[in-house]
Amino acid sequence: MSVVPADVLPGGALAGAQAATGPAELGPRARLWPSLAAVYRAQLSRARVARIPLLFVATFQSVGIMILMRGVVDGGGEARAVVAGSAVLVVAFVALNLLAQYFGQLRASGGLDHYATLPVPPAAVVLGAAGAYASFTVPGTVVTAVFGCVLFGLPLAHLWVLAAVIPLAGAALAGLGAALGLLAPRPELATLLGQLGMSAALLLGVLPAERMPEAVRFARDLLPSTYGVEAFARTFGQEPDWARVLGDLAVCGFVGVISLAVATWAYRRAAVR
Numbered sequence: 001m002s003v004v005p006a007d008v009l010p011g012g013a014l015a016g017a018q019a020a021t022g023p024a025e026l027g028p029r030a031r032l033w034p035s036l037a038a039v040y041r042a043q044l045s046r047a048r049v050a051r052i053p054l055l056f057v058a059t060f061q062s063v064g065i066m067i068l069m070r071g072v073v074d075g076g077g078e079a080r081a082v083v084a085g086s087a088v089l090v091v092a093f094v095a096l097n098l099l100a101q102y103f104g105q106l107r108a109s110g111g112l113d114h115y116a117t118l119p120v121p122p123a124a125v126v127l128g129a130a131g132a133y134a135s136f137t138v139p140g141t142v143v144t145a146v147f148g149c150v151l152f153g154l155p156l157a158h159l160w161v162l163a164a165v166i167p168l169a170g171a172a173l174a175g176l177g178a179a180l181g182l183l184a185p186r187p188e189l190a191t192l193l194g195q196l197g198m199s200a201a202l203l204l205g206v207l208p209a210e211r212m213p214e215a216v217r218f219a220r221d222l223l224p225s226t227y228g229v230e231a232f233a234r235t236f237g238q239e240p241d242w243a244r245v246l247g248d249l250a251v252c253g254f255v256g257v258i259s260l261a262v263a264t265w266a267y268r269r270a271a272v273r
Contacts (some may be wrong), residue, residue, distance in 0.1 A: 035120045039128025044135060058093035059140035062086040065206055066148050075152060077233075078208040083148030084233035085206035087162070088169055088225050090140040092201035095174040097194040099133045103181030104190025107270050116271045126178055126263045133177075134170030141166055145232075158235035161245070168252040169228030173201070175259025176224060182266035205229045224259060227252040 069082045106112055115125050141162060149156050177194060184190035204212075204220040212220065220226050231248035234240050 032121050032124055035124035036128050036131075039120065039124050040131050043129050043132035054098060055090075055094065055136050055140050058090045058137075059143055061093065062089045062140070062144045063147055065089070065202070066144075066151055069206070070151055073152075073208070077210070079152040079154060080233040080236040081208045081229070082206055083145065083152055083154060083236070084229045085202075086148055087141050087145040087232060088165070088205055088229045089198075089202055090144055091134065091137045091166060091170050091228075092173050092198050092205070092225055094137045094140075095130065095134045095170045096177040096180075096201065097198040099130065099174050099177035100181040100184075100194030100197070101187070101191050102129070102133070103178050104184050104187040104194075105181075107182060107184075107190075108187040112267075112271045122267045122271070123260075123264045126175075126260060126267050130171065130174035130178055130260065130263070134167065134174050137170060138166055149236075154236045158240065161232060161235050164249055165228045165232050165252075168249055168256055169225050171256030172224035172228070172252055172259050173197075175256060175261075175263045178263035179259065179266045182263065182270045201225050224252065224255045227255070 063086075066082060066086050073079050073082055142159070145159055145162060146156065148154070149159070176197065180193040180197065181190040184193055200219075200223055204216070204223050205225055209217055209220060227248040231245045231252065234245050234248070
């Protein structure tokens with residue numbers, strides 16, 4: 001004969017207490033910044049091994065472009081455009097191209113369902129992944145900028161402005177890359193769009209604007225990375241116009257906010273399908 005405690009029976013004390021208190025309350029919703037930090041650390045540790053070789057490829061690509069352009073460009077404003085565009089191209093390769101591929105594959109493989117089950121705001125997922133990918137661009141961008149300055153004889157005094165150019169241009173390009181990957185119906189199309197975006201950053205960012213037709217200059221003004229390139233290129237002058245530098249950085253940051261907002265909307269749209 002077994003003895004069953006009375007508090008586990010339907011009419012017992014425990015059941016009565018649960019009935020009196022009602023259903024259990026859910027925990028508080030996860031806040032944005034702690035969730036963003038958690039996603040950022042997870043993405044950074046996940047992509048560290050896989051993305052470092054690609055970072056070397058991006059840096060080598062930009063350095064090779066500057067060496068080729070050295071035989072065509074002697075100095076002056078054209079040299080400034082080549083060095084600034086090549087440095088920001090490293091950001092475009094990682095933040096735009098690779099992030100478009102990542103979100104395209106994540107959507108195709110059902111990985112968005114995993115994030116949808118977590119109590120994490122959609123903005124934290126997009127911003128965390130974008131920040132992690134943009135972080136990998138810092139060493140390559142600095143190496144490219146220093147090599148370009150030495151190659152073309154440009155001053156190194158204002159390289160500290162990269163501390164603002166990298167995150168602002170990275171945010172704009174990462175938001176664009178994430179949106180392309182999430183909106184593309186197939187991962188192959190996301191890869192293609194990422195490659196086209198990086199090619200646009202290469203052709204419109206590295207080549208001097210003075211040699212471009214008017215229609216191409218208009219397309220260049222629509223590219224988010226253009227304002228980061230312009231801000232960095234202006235610092236190579238004898239007396240930089242810091243007001244225009246800050247203006248270009250402000251435009252780059254504004255475009256970054258818009259592109260990340262579009263990427264967050266694209267994430268919500270893709271996660272519910």
